[in-house]
Amino acid sequence: MKIVLSFLVCWGMRSWLYAQEGNGLYRVKSGSDVTKTIPVKEQFQYKDFVDGVAYYRNGRKANAKLNYNLAHGEVMFISPEKDTMLFSENKFIYKVDVGGNLYYFNEGLGHVEIIGDYDRAKLGRKQFLVRAGEEKYAAYGQYSSTSATTGYSSFINANGEFQHLQSGDKIVMKRRVIYYFMDKNLTLYLANRSNLLKIHPGNKRALNEYLKDNQISFDNEEDLRNVLEFCMTL
Numbered sequence: 001m002k003i004v005l006s007f008l009v010c011w012g013m014r015s016w017l018y019a020q021e022g023n024g025l026y027r028v029k030s031g032s033d034v035t036k037t038i039p040v041k042e043q044f045q046y047k048d049f050v051d052g053v054a055y056y057r058n059g060r061k062a063n064a065k066l067n068y069n070l071a072h073g074e075v076m077f078i079s080p081e082k083d084t085m086l087f088s089e090n091k092f093i094y095k096v097d098v099g100g101n102l103y104y105f106n107e108g109l110g111h112v113e114i115i116g117d118y119d120r121a122k123l124g125r126k127q128f129l130v131r132a133g134e135e136k137y138a139a140y141g142q143y144s145s146t147s148a149t150t151g152y153s154s155f156i157n158a159n160g161e162f163q164h165l166q167s168g169d170k171i172v173m174k175r176r177v178i179y180y181f182m183d184k185n186l187t188l189y190l191a192n193r194s195n196l197l198k199i200h201p202g203n204k205r206a207l208n209e210y211l212k213d214n215q216i217s218f219d220n221e222e223d224l225r226n227v228l229e230f231c232m233t234l
Contacts, residue, residue: 026129027172038129038173043071045127049078050099054087057094066098070175073110073128075103106188112180115221118228121199124180124188125221129173179224191218196227203234 026038041047045068052066052075064077072086075096079085087093090105097103103111109126116123179191181199189195193211197204210230216223 025172025174038071043069045070046099052077052096052098054096055094056089056092058092066096068098068103068111068113068127070127070129073126074105075111104182104186104188109180109188112182112188114182116225116228119232120184121228121231122182123191123221123224123228124182126178126180127175129175177219177221179218179221191224193218196231200231200234203231206234207231 049065049067052064054062054064054066054077056062066075066077068074069076074086074090075098076084076086087096091107093105095102095104096111102114104114104124105111110128112124112126114122115125180188181191181195182188183199189199193216197207200207207227207230210227214223214227216227218224
């Protein structure tokens with residue numbers, strides 16, 4: 001299994017981290033490494049690396065100690081040299097089992113955890129770090145509220161996709177959870193009304209009635225579980 005030592009956020013060597021905010025917010029300056037800004041214990045979903053398996057599309061399996069990293073948005077493993085690594089062959093990996101919890105890789109989203117199977121659809125959960133605020137470097141070391149979206153410094157945006165910042169920018173990062181539906185073809189859809197109906201095209205009338213009678217938040221895990229359980233009765 002080929003491996004690479006890689007960081008999602010690779011921001012140069014000239015600057016160090018800027019500051020740590022309270023309440024789980026972290027302000028990161030371009031040129032610093034987000035994995036050094038945020039305490040290690042808060043970067044991972046699980047307390048420790050646990051036994052896991054990477055299942056390859058060609059039928060091969062690889063056992064390793066695994067954990068999900070919120071800063072990278074991907075599952076990481078411990079190499080024989082005791083280094084913490086990212087998989088370099090995600091496009092060849094079918095799924096990853098981390099201590100009994102399944103993750104599927106999507107280009108642009110990273111790994112998404114499957115937290116429920118509801119016949120025609122699975123419920124996916126993506127935990128990651130998202131921009132809470134953005135400030136652009138201005139003259140005399142002051143920072144304005146104007147935003148920048150180009151350049152070479154990377155972070156994960158509100159959709160779980162990679163974005164970039166210009167040199168000198170700072171962002172405030174926080175933890176966030178978003179949900180996805182996965183269909184029978186393992187295609188991921190952001191959890192919302194239109195995608196729910198798309199996955200259940202033959203039950204639109206019943207679903208529309210259910211959604212009319214129930215106040216559903218597509219950001220609420222319990223609500224999503226309830227509506228998917230209802231779909232199984234149709």
